[in-house]
Amino acid sequence: MISSPVPERGPQSGARRLRELLAAGDLVTAPGIYDGLTAALVERRGFRAAYVSGASASVSLLGEPDLGLMTASEMAAHVARLRAATSLPLIVDIDTGYGNELNVRRTVETYRRLGVAAVHIEDQVFPKRCGHLDGKAVVPVEEAASKVRAAVAARGDDEMIIIARTDARAPLGLRDAIDRANAYVDAGADMIFLEAPRSRGELEEVAQKVRAPLVANVIARSRTPVLPAADLGRLGFRLAIYPLLSAAAAAAAVDAALSTLAESGLPPTDVHGPAELFGIVGLDGWLDWSKEYTGSTAAGSATD
Incomplete structure (x- = not known):
């Protein structure tokens, strides 16, 4: 729980902390966030990192599916807001880098300035689509590897982690996907x-044959079997991201609340009130700050 409205957030602290977490050996679990409230909830529950999904951003900000519709500037503005809302290390989806190697450089430099801990860049043809949808295609491996090299160069002496994603499993098969992964290493x-291994056996093969620390993408009702975090750690994965967890849970809860209102004319009563809701995003810290500097609770009460 953030106890102050202005927590300390050095520009490189997130990347350094994420590297330390990964070096410790335990699986790092990074739930997806898409706004300040979900960022605060993830931090409140004691998670040590958070994931910023392009899919969740597209759904929540644009009201559109994950088909490469988010622009580089829209995503950067989104990440800047989330960076201000949480002190957690952020792992950010940068899709295909929004263009060629020049665009990749600008994208990585932008996120470096924002203090992002890690980015991942993929090898899909632009415009890309969600990794668990049909109809994906990938660029030649040399082109994708060149973008990875550009991302590494653009990082410079920053500690930002560069994650290479391959979507080749669906169009080319697992063997080619593993070969591409090692080319990106x-x-x-x-x-x-x-992205999108189709069985536990495939997850095991990826863990055995890819020559780098691995990221697991955990999505309910997707192409990949959902394994407990402990199992992923035993297989050798180092980071598990849960891109749609927050957005999917929120969609279900909001839809249920709206159904109650539509059917009964009354809102549900088993939800947070103002004090609880504002408390999640740091009400006490703001009120304490107000008392210290103004001598009163200038921010007002939770029910004003």
């Missing part, structure tokens, strides 16, 4: 995100 990627 040779290009300088710190970690590999091989």
